[in-house]
Amino acid sequence: IVHDFRNILTSIIGQAEILQMETENERIRSELQAIIESGERGATIVSHLLALAKKVEQTKSQRLAPQHQAVLERLIGLVRFQLPPQIRLRHVIEEHLPAVELNVVEMEQILLNLVSNAAHAIEGDGEIDLYIRTEQGADGQSYLTIRVRDTGKGIPEDQLNQVTRPFWTSREKEGGTGLGLTMVQRIVKRHHGQLDIASSLGKGTTVTIKIPATVQADDNWPTFGAPALHAETHTMKPARILLVDDAEEVLRIHQALISRMGHAVTPATDGKKALDLLRSSKAPFNLVVTDYRMPELDGLGLLEEIRRSMPNLPVIMITAYGEDERLKKARELDAMLLNKPVNFHNLEQAIQQALTPIRSAQKP
Ligand SMILES: Nc1ncnc2c1ncn2[C@@H]1O[C@H](COP(=O)(O)OP(=O)(O)OP(=O)(O)O)[C@@H](O)[C@H]1O
Ligand SMILES: [Mg+2]
Missing domain, CATH: 3.40.50.2300 (Response regulator)
Structure with missing residues (x-):
């Protein structure tokens, strides 16, 4: 049923987008925009229903500027319902994030891979904290910072340098390909950012990604890339x-x-x-x-x-x-x-x- 529902929504959004491209009439365009946005809200609701069905806990999150709140919330919503119920994901997204060159697909890849790794590192109950905020580098430059911290089993010190290597995995039997962090690192490099992993064996791991802001914070962030x-x-x-x-x-x-x-x-x-x-x-x-x-x-x-x-x-x-x-x-x-x-x-x-x-x- 959920599957059919998504197809219906896809169809509504798609038709409206096609009509929107076909007309020059501003009033009609804006009415179509309202249809598209409702369709997308519908999609979010479907996701939430799915999440509920899977008994994944939902947390309230802080408000964001309207433009990127929606995108990030949606991505996190999607990430969230891939998690088993005994893992709690908390997230904090700061308001007024700086503009970056990252696009939605890349952001999604980063969040999915980091949260999935965190979840795999947790045996039984555990917590994952996800922060997205602006931080100032030592160079005075602003960075969009994504930080994922987990209470999982940690990474042995001698492996810290290995984990981003292509095909390096400790989860061979469970079907890990060892390409998750490789992909994340590629995206980070493409945007001249930094990837840092800190870990304490038996306690947990924190992965921090910093992407340089293209424009200083407070500038509005149009439609995310x-x-x-x-x-x-x-x-x-x-x-x-x-x-x-x-x-x-x-x-x-x-x-x-x-x-x-x-x-x-x-x-x-x-x-x-x-x-x-x-x-x-x-x-x-x-x-x-x-x-x-x-x-x-x-x-x-x-x-x-x-x-x-x-x-x-x-x-x-x-x-x-x-x-x-x-x-x-x-x-x-x-x-x-x-x-x-x-x-x-x-x-x-x-x-x-x-x-x-x-x-x-x-x-x-
Ligand atoms: N948060 C984490 N805690 C503990 N170990 C981690 C964490 N993140 C990554 N690792 C280690 O790094 C390895 C490589 O991670 P990577 O995401 O590249 O591949 P994978 O998770 O094994 O497989 P895939 O992502 O392709 O499913 C993991 O197998 C794991 O040993
Ligand atoms: Mg992985």
């Missing part, structure tokens, strides 16, 4: 994209959104058809965007098939959060996960990131 996104949008090369979804309504909307970005989209209504298209098409595809839940050959099955013969083809998989343990497998197979509901901006960002060659360079 939106300026950077726009600058790059125009330089994105048109790509050939294979789009797979069994829900035709969703397929149609995503197709329209991606076409708007200037890409050529070929739709497929199931995994088998997608594979046929991949194999028989004369011009190669640059990217596959697939739904996860589909009858017969689902997104993961499709991904596995693709990896057999096309190890470097970028794949974005659209999923619902906290849906399935099997999704770990998708990450291992180098798919990028994108959470529902999908809208123009997060889809555009994901496609852009997927088409940037840094990703494939990770593999040995």
